[in-house]
Amino acid sequence: MEAGPPRRASGASRRVLLPLALSQFICSFAGSNMNVMITDISTDLDTTVKGVQVAITLFLLVMAALMIPGGKLTDRWGRKRCFVIGLTVYGTGAVVSALSPGLGVLILGNSILEGAGTALLIPPVYILTTLLFPEVASRARAFGVVMAMGGIGAAAGPLLGGLITAAISWRAAFVFQALVIAVIIVLSRQVEDPLPPDPTRSFDIGGAILSAAGLVLIVMGILAADDNLWLMLGLLLMGFLVLAWFFRSVRAKERAGVEPLLPTSLFHNQTSNLGLVTQNTQWLVLMGVSFTVAAYLQTVRGYDAIQTGVIFTAATLGILASSLAAERLTKRHSPRALVMSGFVVTICGIGVLLALVSGSPSAWRFAPGLLLIGLGLGVMLTPSVTIVQSSFPEAQQGEISGLSRSVSNLGSSLGTAIAGTILVAGLDRGAYAAAMVALAFVGLVGLGAAAGLPRGPVPIAPPAGAREPG
Structure with missing residues (x-):
């Protein structure tokens, strides 16, 4: 039985936005x-930069792999x-991470x-x-707040993490996360x-396993690139085959x-598809740049956590x-214009990082x-999400939200995996430049996808219970 459109109470909407944004x-x-704790964690837990990179990448990968099933469970x-259960599990993981005696327990808690x-x-x-913000302007404003907090969290993570690590220890950063989670609860x-x-909605357990396994194999293949080329190719091939099996089972x-876990109708909307590509590339570039610069400053320039964080x-x-200007x-401006402008500015930023940092001993050249x-990223994060979410009616919000966040977090894990693999293969100025060039190329792919978006405003799907035709 389909529920009618929810009534919106502006006061309740404002109150609910704070915990969501946090x-x-x-x-x-x-x-x-x-990213700024690489040296401290590897020393304290007697592991390597590669080990910490694996923990970071697995955290992002687990998010990407489970986001689609997580979105489906909301129905x-x-x-x-789902929100409260997720907060509880997350908080427990933060506490486990803070107390971890070795890399394995850190991976259990954090990843x-x-x-x-x-x-x-x-x-x-x-x-x-x-659901709470059905109008174009109010929804853009709400997503602006949520995405601003997400972007600030990703960009300020190195700074806050560096300050906490330098003042207390890297373990205190996980205690900070647990305290914030308690406030949100x-x-x-x-x-x-x-x-x-x-409760009568079915849940495709087999599809959840296949989709998660396929994504895990692909990212693990990228991580294996610097160790064994044949292992990398084998994992990538297995990953693509498992995902092909997943989509075949969906159609069946x-x-x-x-x-199924993920209806094929979600991929029949060209505007949404292009929006998903821009989301993936945005977070790939953001997390890739963050890991590349942080690892380079710490391992090559010898900066500590707080010095690295300040640069960010x-x-x-x-x-x-x-x-704030979203x-x-x-x-x-149209979403297309904003997303395209954001990619252009971001690619220019990568170019500046390459041009100004080369041969300079000053870390401030990164600023x-x-x-x-x-x-650039702040300009386009909100319109990309609005494009995707607004392309589908209420009945498919659980599915498209899971897919959207999975695609974004897959981009984050790929960014860390790709940049980290290039850097770990040779942490010197040449490896840094190679990682940045790879990220600039990804930015060009996102720019190409943005160019295909509609030139005018994206219409919001009507709040009808009926699904879009498949």
């Missing part, structure tokens, strides 16, 4: 703050329940538990934002689910009248400035490029 902030913070369990918790709590953030008591859960279930203030300021920019990257 949730996106802390999850993005967790994805980047470990069965309800958005509020597995925090990653799984994020996959449960993030889809409700985007579903609730979409308290604030979430005011969150009301606008639609009732539907649809023909049999069984609800430029990116944080850039994202903050452009995100609502005004949305009224004046102009990071500022441009922050400005």
